[in-house]
Amino acid sequence: xxxxxxxxxxxxMRTTEGxxxxxxxxxxxxxVGGVFWGxxxxxxxxxxxxxxxVFLHVPAAMMAINIxxxxxxxxxxxxxxxxxxxxxxxxxxxxxxxxxxxxxxxTGAIWGQPMWGTWWEWDPRLTSFLILFLFYVGYIAxxxxxxxxxxxxxxxxxxxxxxxxxxxxxxxxxxxxxQGLHQGASLSVQSGERMSSVYRYPLxxxxxxxxxxxLALLLIRTRTEIRRRRLAALQAREMRA
Amino acid sequence: xxxxGDYAGTVLAAYGVSLVLIAGLVWHTVAANAxxxxxxxxHERNG
Numbered sequence: 001x002x003x004x005x006x007x008x009x010x011x012x013m014r015t016t017e018g019x020x021x022x023x024x025x026x027x028x029x030x031x032v033g034g035v036f037w038g039x040x041x042x043x044x045x046x047x048x049x050x051x052x053x054v055f056l057h058v059p060a061a062m063m064a065i066n067i068x069x070x071x072x073x074x075x076x077x078x079x080x081x082x083x084x085x086x087x088x089x090x091x092x093x094x095x096x097x098x099x100x101x102x103x104x105x106x107t108g109a110i111w112g113q114p115m116w117g118t119w120w121e122w123d124p125r126l127t128s129f130l131i132l133f134l135f136y137v138g139y140i141a142x143x144x145x146x147x148x149x150x151x152x153x154x155x156x157x158x159x160x161x162x163x164x165x166x167x168x169x170x171x172x173x174x175x176x177x178x179q180g181l182h183q184g185a186s187l188s189v190q191s192g193e194r195m196s197s198v199y200r201y202p203l204x205x206x207x208x209x210x211x212x213x214x215l216a217l218l219l220i221r222t223r224t225e226i227r228r229r230r231l232a233a234l235q236a237r238e239m240r241a
Numbered sequence: 242x243x244x245x246g247d248y249a250g251t252v253l254a255a256y257g258v259s260l261v262l263i264a265g266l267v268w269h270t271v272a273a274n275a276x277x278x279x280x281x282x283x284h285e286r287n288g
Contacts, residue, residue, distance in 0.1 A: 049245040053255040110255045227277040
């Protein structure tokens with residue numbers, strides 16, 4: 001069996017139908033569980049109760065970057081192998097990524113006001129995240145603006161390649177520039193433990209929950225796109241007949 | 242009752258905004274999926 005079998009829309013629809021209830025269930029369980037557990041954690045000695053925002057901010061920021069990377073991989077598969085499901089999956093992922101970026105920006109601003117004394121700072125990571133959000137909006141707008149779906153997939157694929165620079169920049173901006181306000185990674189394998197286990201375990205669960213939530217929403221949205229594409233193809237065939 | 246201290250407004254605002262955005266995304270996803278399924282079923286039924 002090859003992974004490319006799932007590029008067949010019928011096979012994709014059949015497989016995901018059985019998978020979705022389990023995925024939705026575990027996504028709800030982990031995301032609600034992780035965020036609620038995070039909400040119940042004690043106050044931090046420096047940040048007070050604002051530390052609870054990390055359980056939304058970090059998973060959302062992680063997904064904002066990784067969803068763009070997923071879109072990049074799907075776009076490359078479309079450009080190289082011309083599998084329609086991969087182009088539709090990239091299209092389906094974009095609004096989820098845009099909302100995750102917006103959550104990261106909004107929760108960051110709300111946390112920044114009492115902690116940094118400002119809602120916004122033109123810090124490298126904040127700025128690259130704002131640009132990433134604008135790329136998401138542009139990507140969605142480009143899909144909507146181009147009528148021919150194959151041309152739209154080509155053009156958005158190129159946009160995705162260009163936007164990947166900012167996705168990477170968002171991830172590594174704090175390492176490139178030292179003058180920013182934003183701190184380094186909250187969780188890091190190399191630098192050992194930076195965060196108490198009281199916060200770390202609920203954060204892991206929330207991150208897993210956001211990832212599963214993305215997967216569930218992605219599958220539902222891709223199925224929607226496949227149905228829309230099939231309907232358009234049927235209507236076009238009737239028009240020709 | 243949970244104590245959020247001086248930052249209750251900040252924490253609740255962050256959770257509120259995130260909840261609204263995620264709920265909106267889920268609602269949009271489910272509604273669009275139901276619309277697409279209905280439209281395709283109707284089209285296939287009518288011939």
